Amino acid sequence: MTISKLVLIELWKRKSQLISGLLAITLGIAVIVAIQSVSVVSEQNVARNLDNLGANILVLPQGASIDDYYTSDIDAPTLPMDYVERILTSTISGVDNMSPKLTRRVKVGEQSVVLTGILPKSEIASKPLWQSSGLTGIEIKAACAPGQTANQSHGMEDEKLKRKAIDTLNSNDCIAGSQVAKRLNLSAKKPISILGKEFNVVKILPETGTVDDDRIFANLKDVQRLLGIENQVSAIEIMGCCNAISDGLLSKLRNILPDTRVTTIGQIVSTQIETNQLMKKVTLVMLIIIFFVGGISIGNFIWANVNERKREIGILRMMGAERRTIYKMFLLKALILGIAGGILGFLLGTLAGVILGPYLAGIIVEPVYIYLLWSILLSVAISLAGSLVPTYLAAKFDPHSNLQED
Amino acid sequence: MILQGENIVKQYQHDRGIINALDHVSFTVNNGDFVTVTGPSGSGKSTLLLSLFGLIRLTSGNIIFEGHRIDNISDRKLTDIRKKSVGYILQSFALIPYLTTLQNVMVPLMLEKISGKEQVKRAAEILDYIGLSDRMEHLPRELSAGQQQRVAIARSIVHKPRLIMADEPTGNLDPALSLEILEFLKKINQENKITIIMVTHSPVAAGYGTMKLHLNEGKIVIGNS
Ligand SMILES: Nc1ncnc2c1ncn2[C@@H]1O[C@H](COP(=O)(O)OP(=O)(O)O)[C@@H](O)[C@H]1O
Numbered sequence: 001m002t003i004s005k006l007v008l009i010e011l012w013k014r015k016s017q018l019i020s021g022l023l024a025i026t027l028g029i030a031v032i033v034a035i036q037s038v039s040v041v042s043e044q045n046v047a048r049n050l051d052n053l054g055a056n057i058l059v060l061p062q063g064a065s066i067d068d069y070y071t072s073d074i075d076a077p078t079l080p081m082d083y084v085e086r087i088l089t090s091t092i093s094g095v096d097n098m099s100p101k102l103t104r105r106v107k108v109g110e111q112s113v114v115l116t117g118i119l120p121k122s123e124i125a126s127k128p129l130w131q132s133s134g135l136t137g138i139e140i141k142a143a144c145a146p147g148q149t150a151n152q153s154h155g156m157e158d159e160k161l162k163r164k165a166i167d168t169l170n171s172n173d174c175i176a177g178s179q180v181a182k183r184l185n186l187s188a189k190k191p192i193s194i195l196g197k198e199f200n201v202v203k204i205l206p207e208t209g210t211v212d213d214d215r216i217f218a219n220l221k222d223v224q225r226l227l228g229i230e231n232q233v234s235a236i237e238i239m240g241c242c243n244a245i246s247d248g249l250l251s252k253l254r255n256i257l258p259d260t261r262v263t264t265i266g267q268i269v270s271t272q273i274e275t276n277q278l279m280k281k282v283t284l285v286m287l288i289i290i291f292f293v294g295g296i297s298i299g300n301f302i303w304a305n306v307n308e309r310k311r312e313i314g315i316l317r318m319m320g321a322e323r324r325t326i327y328k329m330f331l332l333k334a335l336i337l338g339i340a341g342g343i344l345g346f347l348l349g350t351l352a353g354v355i356l357g358p359y360l361a362g363i364i365v366e367p368v369y370i371y372l373l374w375s376i377l378l379s380v381a382i383s384l385a386g387s388l389v390p391t392y393l394a395a396k397f398d399p400h401s402n403l404q405e406d
Numbered sequence: 407m408i409l410q411g412e413n414i415v416k417q418y419q420h421d422r423g424i425i426n427a428l429d430h431v432s433f434t435v436n437n438g439d440f441v442t443v444t445g446p447s448g449s450g451k452s453t454l455l456l457s458l459f460g461l462i463r464l465t466s467g468n469i470i471f472e473g474h475r476i477d478n479i480s481d482r483k484l485t486d487i488r489k490k491s492v493g494y495i496l497q498s499f500a501l502i503p504y505l506t507t508l509q510n511v512m513v514p515l516m517l518e519k520i521s522g523k524e525q526v527k528r529a530a531e532i533l534d535y536i537g538l539s540d541r542m543e544h545l546p547r548e549l550s551a552g553q554q555q556r557v558a559i560a561r562s563i564v565h566k567p568r569l570i571m572a573d574e575p576t577g578n579l580d581p582a583l584s585l586e587i588l589e590f591l592k593k594i595n596q597e598n599k600i601t602i603i604m605v606t607h608s609p610v611a612a613g614y615g616t617m618k619l620h621l622n623e624g625k626i627v628i629g630n631s
């Protein structure tokens with residue numbers, strides 16, 4: 001037998017106590033891991049999505065939230081499709097391109113997917129799609145003076161990801177993002193039933209790392225009909241000429257489109273960046289709270305354990321165990337608890353992120369394995385810090401004072 | 407001569423003044439002695455036993471163990487002496503509750519960092535000697551009081567100490583079991599030449615002594631020096 005083995009035996013024999021000891025630290029780590037897993041994806045996505053979006057103005061219904069760009073169009077209120085017409089027939093200049101779309105969360109089989117209806121170029125002289133989809137088109141790009149904030153770059157432009165106009169997307173055809181295709185086991189030319197209607201998957205999009213990966217695109221008219229929301233759209237993406245934007249394009253649009261929210265991508269970006277910065281602050285605050293709450297909780301647990309084992313500490317010291325040995329006993333226990341808390345917290349947090357990410361932020365969250373290392377390090381640090389004082393006190397006990405007969 | 411005490415004084419500070427738990431106690435223990443320490447409750451017996459190897463620090467006086475003074479040496483050295491040369495038996499057995507009989511007996515060997523194999527071998531040997539080889543995998547709570555005290559005795563001798571300190575080892579046992587334990591101690595004392603210092607207030611137990619100390623109010627009333 002060794003001290004380490006003694007510690008393991010003690011842990012094992014009293015394993016039911018572990019749950020209470022580990023609860024605070026595990027939950028704390030889980031929350032941080034969940035927030036981080038979601039926001040790391042979200043952060044990358046913001047920049048990537050917006051830099052490659054191709055549009056720089058969004059027309060949204062009045063009630064839509066722009067706090068989070070990803071959910072801004074999903075299940076949001078709608079605005080009339082006529083508005084596209086209205087813009088086209090107005091005297092407003094500087095609108096180079098328009099893409100109305102309708103987005104809803106629907107069930108395909110057991111799975112929840114995001115369905116977006118779009119208009120192909122043949123139906124309106126504009127619509128986004130993707131270069132590599134094989135359906136050739138011309139890149140949509142607004143002529144912008146340099147330094148214009150309306151479509152400021154975040155260094156994530158990627159020629160391959162740039163949305164390009166699509167020429168055709170027939171009724172009954174659909175295009176699937178790479179993630180959703182994987183999830184639903186879709187392949188090109190195989191039919192899929194959405195809300196009781198058969199669609200031909202004409203193309204699986206290559207992975208782009210943007211929200212498009214998790215969406216199924218179909219003809220806007222089909223989607224409207226299927227959802228029973230005819231002549232309504234959830235957003236109109238507009239490619240506006242930047243000079244026109246500085247000349248008051250936004251307010252001109254607002255004038256002819258009542259009950260809408262006309263905003264530049266730039267504004268959405270800054271809102272999103274604010275959200276992400278807030279998340280970072282929340283994480284930092286959480287970290288501090290967890291350090292104290294987790295540390296105190298583990299410290300408390302170890303202190304209770306020390307008290308319960310006073311006689312044992314006394315007899316060990318009597319038999320010639322050094323203070324060091326007592327330190328080793330309890331700090332080793334704290335170390336094991338820390339490792340366990342870190343692993344459990346990582347698993348729980350990752351699971352929460354993966355499950356809740358799509359619902360809360362509309363994004364696919366993948367486990368970030370490096371967080372396992374950080375979780376363990378953080379948890380061990382908290383656990384050891386919290387256990388120092390009780391362990392110090394345990395080693396300082398007078399051996400005999402715990403052994404006196406009553 | 408294995409152990410000698412000279413003018414040992416231990417005072418406790420109390421609200422109502424100073425208590426002289428040990429008041430100029432002197433004695434000599436020879437190798438192989440079976441010493442019994444008797445006296446009324448509160449006379450300082452436990453204090454004496456605990457102070458001999460530094461578990462309680464003296465107010466004044468000298469303690470000489472195997473020719474060396476040990477009252478003024480560091481805690482670390484005293485810990486080392488206890489680990490290698492002394493075995494303790496207490497009234498309450500003080501077994502570690504989550505360890506099996508075998509593991510409990512292995513603890514002193516573990517503290518001496520003896521290899522695992524050797525630990526098992528020696529602990530099993532001692533348990534055999536003490537008649538508990540069929541209880542090796544039991545936890546303390548699965549044993550009777552008498553069996554628990556035998557495990558404690560096994561634990562106190564497994565590392566071949568030169569001295570055993572026993573504080574009322576039969577205090578929690580009925581007379582029949584007490585006799586059994588006392589016979590064991592006698593056997594250990596005679597067969598292994600281990601010196602025993604045993605505190606007791608039972609006259610029967612005191613009868614086992616080859617050297618007798620009697621304390622009253624911290625003073626030696628009967629004894630040698
Ligand atoms: N830790 C202590 N603090 C104060 N007084 C103590 C302490 N330990 C023992 N005493 C006192 O010292 C005296 C001797 O105690 P003890 O050695 O336990 O007696 P015994 O073992 O003979 O019953 C008693 O009066 C007791 O109250």
Ligand SMILES: [Mg+2]
Pocket residue numbers: 405451452453
């Ligand atoms: Mg006593």
